[in-house]
Amino acid sequence: MHCTREVTKDIIWVGGNDRRLALFENLFPIPDGVSYNSYVILDEKTAVMDTVDASITRQFIENVEHALGGRKLDYLVINHMEPDHCATIGELLRIHPELTLVGNEKTFRLISQFYDIDMEGRTLAVKEGDTLCLGKHTLHFVFAPMVHWPEVMMAYEESEKILFAADAFGSFGAHNGALFSDEVADAKAELPEMRRYYGNIVGKYGPQVQAVLKKAAGLDIAVICPLHGLIWRGDFGWVLEAYDKWSKYEPEEKSVVVFYASMYGDTQNAAEILAGMLAQEGVKGIRVYDVSKTHVSYLISEVFRCSHLVMAAPTYNNGLYPAMENLLTDMAALNLQNRTVGLIANGSWAPQSGKIMDAKLSAMKNMRVLDGTVTLRSSLKEEQTEELAALCRQIVESL
Template sequence: MTSNISDTIVSVGVDDPDARLFENQYALPHGMSYNSYALLGEGGDDIVVLDSVEAGSGEQWIRQIEEATGGKAPRWLVAHHAEPDHTANIVAALKRWPGCTLVASQKCLDMISNFYPAFDFSGRTRAVKEGDILDAGTHRLRFIAAPMIHWPEVMMSYDETEKVLFSADGFGRFGSLQYDPVHWVDEARRYYCNIVGKYGPMVQSLLKKVSGLEIRYIAPLHGPVLKAPVDRELDLYNRWSTYTPETRGVMVAYASIYGNTAVCALRLAEMLRERGCGEVYTADLTVGEPSEAVGRAFRYGTIVLCAPTYDAGVYPAMKNFLSRLVSKGIRNRRIALVQNGSWAPVAASVMRKMLEDQPGMEFLDPVVTIRSSMKESDLAELGRLADAVTT
């Protein structure tokens, strides 16, 4: 599908509302978009295409480019990022347009050669680095190194003419372009925390680089183009990349085998609401999408973890959740622990051990232990934990 961002910038990417997994692991209830952009000019100006699309949509992508350009072949094909969902059709494009040159960082060019070794790229590439300019006439692209957002070769580019930041995977969002853009924040958070979350310091470095730019649009490789003012989106990226809670509230994450731990977790959530803890979000880790739970953990400043002991450890659904949080760099959170065990309960100590090496973690007292099921005698201790969370 094509749409005009401006008189000389056309979106030529593809939208897949039926996509169900991203990276073959993250659920896509609203599909996915794979964005590409054509920069047009006047007269003898060079045409620039920014990025390719996923493997199954190459013919549609090339057809849309040629419709946008009136059949004129692009002079430059920029690859901001080597991942195959953005480079799978580069070889087809270079074969179709013999006069087209592939522009990317040297690391990106090396990766592309490794992904597509059957094609001879010699004489068809131009390596760029931080600060380099691609002057296409109407459009002047200045390149911005963005390593580890979320691969090491990534570059972004800034169109000095139209004031557009082409942000690669940065500022992306799960969901097809048909998905309501009003919901950008939730799916953008889930995307950021699971795809980029580990690399907060690198995102901070990027934000400093772009802080002085006049930005009319942010054009990512996934999700909608963001229009000025983009202060909200920049502020959210600053919060997420510094692991700063987004809002006042508590996440109660629980995993339960027979429902007894769930009863305790939900009763604690009621106590927290009664005490005015702000938003109280409950997540059943045994049935929900894991990436959604990870995203929510980045939103709130306090996380309550409720799980039974299992195999002298912690129940697998909770263990998986905590492993994901650690791998995404979670830090600066207050943690409350509730464990269940019919004998020898150890879930709380295991959960704490999984998180205690993360920077800025504060563990609250008391640790609540229930034996098999919650009883009236457990409510006082649960109330004390609710008080500690509220403080």
């Protein structure tokens, strides 16, 4: 049985949800599942805009066939050749052997790497700025390399002012009935999962996202159709603003996130006391995380949110506690920059964690590490509370 929605009279959503998948890319927790968006355009020629993950093949095919209503399928436009959007290319070709695959040279190279599909005489290669006329609808192709794969492109439909945005402007989470941003009570409630999706999936490629945003600024966009998450219509200027900040590595908020690693609670104690001091000084939006307990994807999201970080960790085997080292490694891999950081180090006989954290942060771009690392010898002593207070003052003054 089909489950489709009209984006407009001639553009039909034919995607679906996977609520069973636990890890996106077998890496990122998705407790609320994930959506896969695909679209059919009905005109003199018909087109499907991207396909879906193998997990929802049956639903997708039923949706496409219902939307086509017995018509043949002329084109499959492949904006992004990642398997969660391309696993059903072969099935569509089996049902509609007459269809033409639309992509760029890198798209077709990736298809041949992933799948054994005979593409001879079945492809239409497009370049930046090319168009595809379907009748009343014309697709303009806007290339978006490394957002977040090298073959990525977007398609702008000029008559209805719709941007098919590939993986940009997407989010974790399955649809809960509502498909459009103006159908949910508060679209901005989606922001944390949008940020976590952006930061971990696309975050490394800020300059490339900036390049695409500049291209998009020249388009009159009424609707954004991403491959995951809500379809954006109505007031979505704040979504573009968020992408602009994230891709410039500018924080959303002037606030503090405290990350701690602690084996026996002593490093945690110092981190908790500092968080309380910051709150007493009027800092809003503080969050405190145990890096051993919280998946790193949520921690990365908070780095994108906050202007100031506190990192508190013990020495471990004369090195840095592994969970904190993992966070710092991920931050470096994602090109994170432009933050102010305070440090709390611990070590019972040879404290090294402060020096290691400082070195790793200093290797990142525009990371300001505050003076006066608070170094504990096993536990916080009463006479060291002034050191914490001094670190608190530095953070507050720099906010």
